[in-house]
Amino acid sequence: xxxxxxxxxxxxxxxxxxxxxxxxxxxxxxxxxxxxxxxxxxxxxxxxxxxxxxxxxxx
Numbered sequence: 001x002x003x004x005x006x007x008x009x010x011x012x013x014x015x016x017x018x019x020x021x022x023x024x025x026x027x028x029x030x031x032x033x034x035x036x037x038x039x040x041x042x043x044x045x046x047x048x049x050x051x052x053x054x055x056x057x058x059x
Contacts, residue, residue: 005051006022006023006026006051007020007021007022008023008036008038008049010038010040010043010047011047012045013042013043013045021038021039023036023038024039029050034052035050036050036051
């Protein structure tokens with residue numbers, strides 16, 4: 001599997017063998033955060049997921 005950041009899975013098509021999907025775009029969103037936009041290559045569903053940096057000592 002690729003080590004590309006921000007991989008996600010389509011909730012509509014998720015199976016045990018689903019390959020993670022790379023975002024179509026990633027944009028900054030606040031301090032230490034990004035919004036990643038996805039489009040499922042199988043069903044065409046589109047979604048956005050927010051990602052943020054965490055300190056190493058975060059639980």
